[in-house]
Amino acid sequence: MTRTEEFTAHRSLLFAIAYRILGSVAEAEDAVQETWLRYESSTTEPVSVKSFLSAVVTRVAIDVLRSARVRREAYVGPWFPEPLLDDPYEDPERSAELADSVSMAALLLLERLTPTERAVFVLREVFGFGFPEIARAVGRSEEACRQLAVRARRHMEEGRPRFEADRREREELAARFVDALREGDLDGLTELLAADVSAVADGGGKGPAFARPVAGPTRVARLLAGFATLMDGVAEVASQQVNDQPGVVVRDRDGLLVAVLALDVSDGRIQTIRTVVNPDKLRHLGPVADAWRLREEAIARRRPPGDDAAR
Structure with a gap:
């Protein structure tokens, strides 16, 4: 499988990660594109393409979010995420969890977290990545990531919306x-x-x-x-x-x-x-x-x- 094919196979996951971290469709698409450029120019072959690409898009999204927060503080009136009418990432076994994680209410709760907390929460709680992968993605130790996950989970649980399951x-x-x-x-x-x-x-x-x-x-x-x-x-x-x-x-x-x-x-x-x-x-x-x-x-x-x- 060529690099283009490998990237295409994971593109919907990368967008799903970036959008949940950023709350912006345009910024998420830019993060995915930057991930492709870095992957295309890389001279090494990753052991796991999925882990490599997910780590890259996470790091890019964290950097974008840090600068975006300054702009959001000066935003006129209430700030909401850009609406998403179709989430390209599909996982039938976890459709309910993924739906809740991309809701407006959940994305606004994520705004309370620091960029790194937000990334750790998304990777762990939404997409089920292991802590070794998360640590490499955010540049922290595994123990630090565990602590970030606990803190982020607590913040989210305090205000998590309860949607009807049906x-x-x-x-x-x-x-x-x-x-x-x-x-x-x-x-x-x-x-x-x-x-x-x-x-x-x-x-x-x-x-x-x-x-x-x-x-x-x-x-x-x-x-x-x-x-x-x-x-x-x-x-x-x-x-x-x-x-x-x-x-x-x-x-x-x-x-x-x-x-x-x-x-x-x-x-x-x-x-x-x-x-x-x-x-x-x-x-x-x-x-x-x-x-x-x-x-x-x-x-x-x-x-x-x-x-x-x-x-």
Whole structure:
């Protein structure tokens, strides 16, 4: 098998590792590409190609994350990971664990860890690497990696989200949510929301997003119903798996992407709605609409004829 074939065989795993460490599709793809360049130029033949490539992509991702954290501290408004609609790494025997590890909620919990803790946790808890491999990947002793793993696991367990195991139930709930959203059905939306539900938006200063989190079923339902009313005839919504959890994709009439909503579901209700409208975080999913223009068009359509007050 050639190096190109060996690398291709492990590419989906490398992306899965990098994305969980970085929370960015673009940065993960860059890390994978850098891994290939280093592998291609290497003059030695590794004993285990998988271990070698995983170690390289981990080291690259750690370096990228350290610089990315400075930018995230200056980010405008809440920061969310770039939404992932399709995780290329598949392992049927561990599909549930992998789905939970790539959820928006889990990735945001990982933000609490140091870059090295995050890498150790991902390699050990998500992908089951042994400590000798992890130690080589992060440049620490095996004992240090064990301690990092314990600390990271404790931090994650303190706030780990609990998702319903039945994917079908979650998908049915998401479908009901989309139906109620399309209709602007205030009562229908309220019924699907948990008592402590919250809605948060990531616009990054580049997309229309509400400035502060909205909490409580009544307020969140009103927000959603108002959005549905405003966008009626201008945009369409559809159920879509987002980071292997229930979600919604919003597109304009030309099929251009407007927003992605990730839904946290527990006990048969929606606990958290995270909306990504920053166009920079959506471009990897396809052509993106001008959300500001779309919003203005929606407002203009609802303005009474002859009303020029807002112009």
